[in-house]
Amino acid sequence: MLSAESLKKIDYELTKYPADQKQSAVMSALAIAQDEKGWLTTETMDFVAEYLDMPSIAVYEVATFYTMYNLQPIGKYKITVCTNLPCALSGANEAVAHFREKLGIGFNETTTDGKFTLKEGECMGACGDAPVLLVNNKRMCSFMSNDKIDQLLEDLSK
Amino acid sequence: MINFEIDGKPVSVPKNGTVMDGANQLGIYIPHFCYHKKLSIAANCRMCLVQVEKAPKPLPACATPAMEGMKVFTHSGQAVTAQKGVMEFLLINHPLDCPICDQGGECQLQDLAVGYGASSSRYTEAKRVVANKNLGPLISTDMTRCIHCTRCVRFGQEIAGIMELGMVGRGEHSEILAFVGKTVDSELSGNVIDLCPVGALVSKPFRYSARTWELSRRKSISPHCGLGSNLIVQIKQNRVMRVLPRENEEINECWLSDKDRFSYEGLNSEERLTKPMIKQGGVWQECDWQTALEFVANGLKDVKEKYGAESIGALGSAHSTLEELYLLQKLVRGLGSESVDHRVRQSDFRADSQMQGAPWLGMPIAEISQLKSLLVIGSTLRKDHPLLAHRIRQAVKHGAELNVINPIDDDLLTKVRNRAIVAPDKMISMLAEVLKAIAELKGVEIPDDAKNALSTVSASDTARAMAISLSDNKPAAIFIGNLAQHHPRYTDICKLAQHIAQISDIRFGVLGEAANSVGAYIAGAVPFDNRFGNRNADIAGDRHGGQGANASQMLGMDDAASGTGCKAYILLNLEPELDCYNTQRAVRTLAAADLVVMMSAYKSHAAIQDNYADVLLPIAPFTETSGTFISTEGRVQGFNGVVAPLGETRPAWKVLRVLGNILQLDGFDYETSEQVRADVLPAGNDVSAWLNSSLGSLAVNPIEAGKENKGSVGLQRIGEVPIYQADLIVRRAESLQRTRDAAAPLAWMPGSLMAQLGLQTEEVIRLKQGEGEVQLPVAQDDKLPANCIRVASAHPSTAALGGMFDQITVEKS
Ligand code: SF4
Ligand code: FES
Ligand code: FES
Numbered sequence: 006m007l008s009a010e011s012l013k014k015i016d017y018e019l020t021k022y023p024a025d026q027k028q029s030a031v032m033s034a035l036a037i038a039q040d041e042k043g044w045l046t047t048e049t050m051d052f053v054a055e056y057l058d059m060p061s062i063a064v065y066e067v068a069t070f071y072t073m074y075n076l077q078p079i080g081k082y083k084i085t086v087c088t089n090l091p092c093a094l095s096g097a098n099e100a101v102a103h104f105r106e107k108l109g110i111g112f113n114e115t116t117t118d119g120k121f122t123l124k125e126g127e128c129m130g131a132c133g134d135a136p137v138l139l140v141n142n143k144r145m146c147s148f149m150s151n152d153k154i155d156q157l158l159e160d161l162s163k
Numbered sequence: 164m165i166n167f168e169i170d171g172k173p174v175s176v177p178k179n180g181t182v183m184d185g186a187n188q189l190g191i192y193i194p195h196f197c198y199h200k201k202l203s204i205a206a207n208c209r210m211c212l213v214q215v216e217k218a219p220k221p222l223p224a225c226a227t228p229a230m231e232g233m234k235v236f237t238h239s240g241q242a243v244t245a246q247k248g249v250m251e252f253l254l255i256n257h258p259l260d261c262p263i264c265d266q267g268g269e270c271q272l273q274d275l276a277v278g279y280g281a282s283s284s285r286y287t288e289a290k291r292v293v294a295n296k297n298l299g300p301l302i303s304t305d306m307t308r309c310i311h312c313t314r315c316v317r318f319g320q321e322i323a324g325i326m327e328l329g330m331v332g333r334g335e336h337s338e339i340l341a342f343v344g345k346t347v348d349s350e351l352s353g354n355v356i357d358l359c360p361v362g363a364l365v366s367k368p369f370r371y372s373a374r375t376w377e378l379s380r381r382k383s384i385s386p387h388c389g390l391g392s393n394l395i396v397q398i399k400q401n402r403v404m405r406v407l408p409r410e411n412e413e414i415n416e417c418w419l420s421d422k423d424r425f426s427y428e429g430l431n432s433e434e435r436l437t438k439p440m441i442k443q444g445g446v447w448q449e450c451d452w453q454t455a456l457e458f459v460a461n462g463l464k465d466v467k468e469k470y471g472a473e474s475i476g477a478l479g480s481a482h483s484t485l486e487e488l489y490l491l492q493k494l495v496r497g498l499g500s501e502s503v504d505h506r507v508r509q510s511d512f513r514a515d516s517q518m519q520g521a522p523w524l525g526m527p528i529a530e531i532s533q534l535k536s537l538l539v540i541g542s543t544l545r546k547d548h549p550l551l552a553h554r555i556r557q558a559v560k561h562g563a564e565l566n567v568i569n570p571i572d573d574d575l576l577t578k579v580r581n582r583a584i585v586a587p588d589k590m591i592s593m594l595a596e597v598l599k600a601i602a603e604l605k606g607v608e609i610p611d612d613a614k615n616a617l618s619t620v621s622a623s624d625t626a627r628a629m630a631i632s633l634s635d636n637k638p639a640a641i642f643i644g645n646l647a648q649h650h651p652r653y654t655d656i657c658k659l660a661q662h663i664a665q666i667s668d669i670r671f672g673v674l675g676e677a678a679n680s681v682g683a684y685i686a687g688a689v690p691f692d693n694r695f696g697n698r699n700a701d702i703a704g705d706r707h708g709g710q711g712a713n714a715s716q717m718l719g720m721d722d723a724a725s726g727t728g729c730k731a732y733i734l735l736n737l738e739p740e741l742d743c744y745n746t747q748r749a750v751r752t753l754a755a756a757d758l759v760v761m762m763s764a765y766k767s768h769a770a771i772q773d774n775y776a777d778v779l780l781p782i783a784p785f786t787e788t789s790g791t792f793i794s795t796e797g798r799v800q801g802f803n804g805v806v807a808p809l810g811e812t813r814p815a816w817k818v819l820r821v822l823g824n825i826l827q828l829d830g831f832d833y834e835t836s837e838q839v840r841a842d843v844l845p846a847g848n849d850v851s852a853w854l855n856s857s858l859g860s861l862a863v864n865p866i867e868a869g870k871e872n873k874g875s876v877g878l879q880r881i882g883e884v885p886i887y888q889a890d891l892i893v894r895r896a897e898s899l900q901r902t903r904d905a906a907a908p909l910a911w912m913p914g915s916l917m918a919q920l921g922l923q924t925e926e927v928i929r930l931k932q933g934e935g936e937v938q939l940p941v942a943q944d945d946k947l948p949a950n951c952i953r954v955a956s957a958h959p960s961t962a963a964l965g966g967m968f969d970q971i972t973v974e975k976s
Contacts, residue, residue: 062329069331
C-alpha cells in the first residue's frame with residue numbers, strides 16, 4: 006500500500022512513542038502517506054489505521070480535522086493563501102485576486118493541466134510577513150506581492 | 164475526602180471527584196448533555212456551567228474538580244445566564260421537528276429547552292443540515308439533530324470496546340459518522356440510542372410506530388442469556404412496542420445487549436401460533452384446547468400402557484421459566500418416567516451421577532469487574548454473553564489479565580494476556596498442561612482423580628504463563644463458556660478447570676447459556692435426583708430416586724443411544740432441528756416416535772414440514788405469562804406478564820397444570836404461578852444451597868482417549884450457536900436477522916486446510932456428518948486451528964448436519 010521508504014519513515018516516527026501507543030504517530034503517518042500519494046484515499050486511511058493499530062474512524066477524525074490533509078485529489082502544487090485579518094489588511098485579498106486571474110481558478114479548484122490547486126488558509130503565525138502563503142504545506146512564502154506571485158508561478162511551472 | 168459546598172449545602176467527595184459528583188450526591192440537578200456517569204468526561208456541551216466563588220467565569224460542573232472549601236452556585240444569576248446562553252447556541256442549528264421526532268417526550272434537549280430556552284430564536288440565518296447516515300438495521304439517524312456531545316463516540320471507545328462512530332470535520336462542519344461505507348455492528352450498539360440526548364440516533368425497528376407518552380412501562384426480565392438483564396417493556400394496545408434497560412447496577416448496569424433490546428420483534432412475529440393444532444391423517448388442523456389436551460392426555464396414556472412409563476420423555480429449553488420446567492418434570496415424573504432434561508445442546512453427561520448442585524457463575528456478576536486475572540475456556544464470549552464480555556473488558560482496562568483457551572480466536576476487543584487457540588479435542592490437553600503447571604508452581608500433588616490422566620503431560624510455556632497469571636493475581640476466576648459446555652468432553656474440561664481453580668484458590672464458574680440455566684436444575688428438569696441433599700422440603704411423589712434418560716439418550720444423539728429414543732415426547736419451548744447437539748439425529752428420533760407434543764409460541768416450519776410433531780400447543784412467551792428465572796449468578800427474579808396472551812395462547816404453566824388434572828395426577832391444583840414457585844423454592848429466594856458446580860470425585864479420562872478420537876481422525880467441526888439464533892424469540896426478530904451477526908453460516912477454515920483440500924474462498928462445498936450433508940461457501944480464517952472447520956449450528960442451513968463438535972467431512976461439489 007505504501008512504499009517501503011514511507012513505511013521506514015513511519016517506523017521512525019513510531020520510535021518516538023511507547024510501543025502500546027502507536028496511534029500517537031497518526032499525524033506524521035498521514036503526512037508521510039500524503040507526501041507519497043498526493044492525497045488520502047479511504048484505502049490509505051484504512052491502511053494507516055491498521056498499521057497503527059487504531060480504528061479507521063479515529064484516523065478519519067484526524068484527517069478531517071486538519072485542513073492540511075487532502076481528502077480529494079489535488080494539483081501538483083497546492084497553494085494555500087492566508088486570508089485571516091492581518092493578512093487581509095495587508096493585501097491577501099489582492100493576492101488571491103491575482104491568483105484567480107493568472108490561474109483561472111477559485112478556491113478549492115484545480116487548473117485543467119493538473120498543476121495548481123488554490124486553497125484558502127487560516128493564520129499561519131507569520132502575520133508580520135503578510136501576505137503569506139504555503140506551497141504544498143511545507144514551503145512558506147512571505148510578502149507575496151503580485152510580482153512575487155508571478156515569479157513563484159513561473160518557478161513552479163518549470 | 165474533599166469538603167465543599169453547593170448551593171449552601173455541605174458535601175464531600177473523594178479525591179478527584181468533581182462538582183457534578185457532589186451535586187449528584189446532594190440530589191441537586193445540574194443541566195447536562197455530554198456528561199454520563201458511565202463515560203469519560205468530555206466537557207464539550209457546556210450546558211453544566213455553574214458559578215464558583217472567586218472564579219471569574221462560570222465553570223463546567225462535570226469537569227471541574229472539587230476543591231476544599233469551594234463554594235458552588237448552580238442556580239445563581241451568573242450560572243443561569245450562562246446556561247441559558249449555552250442553550251441558545253445549541254438551539255441555533257437544532258431543527259424544530261419535535262412533532263415528528265421519535266425522541267419527543269423523552270428528549271433531554273426538549274426538556275432542558277423548556278427550562279433554559281427562550282420562547283423564540285434570535286437567529287434568522289439559515290440552519291445547517293447534516294446528511295443522514297446508514298448505520299445498519301438497528302439505528303436510525305437524523306444527524307441534523309445532533310448536538311455533538313460525543314456520548315455515542317465515547318460509548319464505542321469505552322464500553323463496546325470498538326470505536327465505530329467518530330466525529331469528523333471541525334467547527335460547524337463537524338458531524339458524527341461511521342468510517343466510509345461501514346455500519347455499526349457491535350452487539351451492544353443499541354445503547355447509543357439511549358445515550359443520545361436528542362433524536363439524532365433512534366431505534367430503527369421502533370421508528371414512527373408510537374409516541375413515547377402513549378406507551379405504558381412494565382418491568383420484566385430478559386429471557387435470553389444467563390445474565391438476567393432487567394428490562395422495561397413498553398406496550399401499547401396490548402402489543403410490545405419496544406424494550407429498554409431497567410437500571411440495575413449489579414446486573415446489566417444501565418446497558419442492554421442488542422439481543423435483549425431488539426428481540427421483542429419476534430414476539431409480534433407472523434409465525435406466532437395462536438390456536439392449538441393437531442395432525443390428523445397427515446393433515447394439520449386447528450382445534451380447540453379441550454380437544455388438543457384430551458388428544459395429548461390420551462396419547463400419553465396409550466404410550467404408557469403400550470410401552471411403559473419410561474418411554475415417555477420431556478425436554479424443555481432453559482429459556483422457559485422455573486414454574487414451567489418444574490411442572491414439566493412433575494408431569495413426567497407423575498406419569499412414572501424420570502426422563503426429563505433441559506440440556507439439549509450438551510453432549511457429555513458423564514458427570515450426572517456426581518453433580519453436587521446447579522452449575523453456576525461461582526460469584527456475583529458485579530464482582531467480575533474487580534477480577535485481576537481470569538481464564539475463559541471455550542466461549543464465543545461477546546456473542547453468548549455480551550454484557551459479561553463488557554464487564555471483563557472493564558476488568559482488563561483496570562489491569563486484569565485475560566487468558567483464553569478456545570478453538571476460535573474472535574476479537575474480544577480487549578487485551579488478551581495469554582491465548583491458546585487449539586482444536587476442540589486439544590482443549591483437554593491444554594487444560595491438563597495448565598493444571599500441571601499450577602501444581603508445579605504451588606508445589607502440590609496432582610489430585611488423585613487426575614493423576615493417571617496427567618502422567619504423560621508436560622506443561623508448555625503458554626500453560627505456565629497462564630498458571631502464573633492465575634496464581635499471582637487475586638481475585639481471579641475461571642469461566643467455562645458455552646462451547647465448552649457443548650464439548651464432547653465437558654466433564655473433563657470441568658474437572659481439570661476445577662482442580663486448577665482449587666489449587667490456585669480462585670473462583671470457578673460456568674457461564675449460564677440461557678436465562679434459566681440455573682433454574683432448570685433447581686426446578687428438577689434433569690433426569691436424576693437433584694435434591695443434592697440440600698432440599699429442605701420434600702416434594703411428595705415427584706421423585707423416584709431413579710435415573711431417567713438424559714437429553715442425548717432421549718433424542719438418540721450420542722453413538723451409544725443412536726436409534727433408540729422415547730415413544731412419546733413433550734417438548735417445551737424447543738425447536739429440535741436447531742436447538743440440539745445433533746440436530747440430524749434428534750429430528751430422526753422424533754420422527755420415529757408415536758407422539759410428539761410441542762408446546763411452543765411459534766408455528767415452527769420444521770415441526771410441520773419435517774413431520775415429527777403431532778400436536779402444537781400455543782404457549783405464552785415471557786411477556787405473556789408470569790414466571791421466574793434464576794440467573795447464572797443464582798439470582799431469583801420473578802416477573803409478570805406485560806400483555807395478554809395472543810389469541811388462544813395460554814401460559815405454559817397453566818397448560819401443564821390442566822394436563823396434570825386431566826391425567827389425574829396428584830399435586831396439580833395450582834391457582835397461581837406464585838404457588839408453583841413456592842413449591843420449588845419453599846425457603847424463598849435464597850437458592851445458595853443449590854449452587855454448586857462441583858463434580859465430586861469423578862476421575863478425569865485419559866487425555867488422548869475417549870470421544871475426542873472420533874473427531875481427531877479427520878476434520879473437526881466447531882459448531883457454535885450464532886448470537887441471533889440462540890432461542891425461538893430472537894430467531895424471529897426481523898431487524899436482528901438483518902445484522903451482520905446474523906449472516907448465513909459459512910464453512911470457515913484456515914488457509915492451510917484450504918490449500919490441502921484445494922479449495923478457494925467462496926467455493927461452495929459439501930459438508931457431511933452422518934447421513935446428512937449441506938452445501939456452504941468456503942471462507943478463510945487463518946486463526947482457526949489446523950484441521951478444524953467452523954460451521955455454525957442452530958441455523959436452518961446447517962440443521963441437516965450432525966454433532967456440533969464431531970467429525971465432519973468435506974467434498975468438492
Ligand atoms: S449523535 Fe447523539 S450521542 Fe452522538 S454526538 Fe450527536 S447528540 Fe451526542
Ligand atoms: S493572519 Fe495570515 S499569517 Fe496570521
Ligand atoms: S455536561 Fe458538562 S460540559 Fe457537557
